[in-house]
Amino acid sequence: MVEFTFLAVLLLVPLAYVVVAAFTVQKAAFAVTAATREAGRAFVTAESADVAAGRAHAAAGLAMGDQGLSLADGTLRIRCDGECLVPGTAVRIELDYAVTLPLLPRALGGRPLAAIRVHGTHSEVVDFWRAVR
Numbered sequence: 001m002v003e004f005t006f007l008a009v010l011l012l013v014p015l016a017y018v019v020v021a022a023f024t025v026q027k028a029a030f031a032v033t034a035a036t037r038e039a040g041r042a043f044v045t046a047e048s049a050d051v052a053a054g055r056a057h058a059a060a061g062l063a064m065g066d067q068g069l070s071l072a073d074g075t076l077r078i079r080c081d082g083e084c085l086v087p088g089t090a091v092r093i094e095l096d097y098a099v100t101l102p103l104l105p106r107a108l109g110g111r112p113l114a115a116i117r118v119h120g121t122h123s124e125v126v127d128f129w130r131a132v133r
Contacts, residue, residue: 028099031067032120034062040124
C-alpha cells in the first residue's frame with residue numbers, strides 16, 4: 001500500500017502538471033487564433049482607415065478576454081498590401097503571445113522563468129463590393 005501510494009504520487013503529480021500546462025497553452029492558442037480572425041474582420045469592415053486600427057485592437061482584446069487573457073500593447077500588428085481598405089487589398093493580422101507555465105515562480109524583475117510563445121496570423125481581403133454603396 002505504501003509503495004503504491006508513493007509511486008502514484010511520484011507519477012501522477014507530474015502527469016497532472018503536464019496536462020494542465022498543455023491545456024493552458026491550448027487555451028492561449030485558441031485565443032490568439034480567434035483574436036486575429038476577429039481583428040481582421042473588424043478592420044476590413046470599418047468605415048474609414050482612421051477607426052479601423054482601433055476597431056481591430058478592440059475586437060482582438062474582446063476575443064482574448066473571452067479566454068481570460070489580456071492583449072498587451074504592441075503585440076497586435078496590422079499590415080496591408082498597399083493602401084488599406086481599398087477593395088481587393090489583403091490585410092494581414094499577426095499576434096504574438098507569451099504563455100507563462102502554471103505554478104512556476106517568477107524570477108527577479110517579475111519575468112516568468114518559463115514561457116511558450118504562441119503566434120497567430122490571419123489574412124482578410126477587403127470586399128470588392130465595398131466601393132458600391
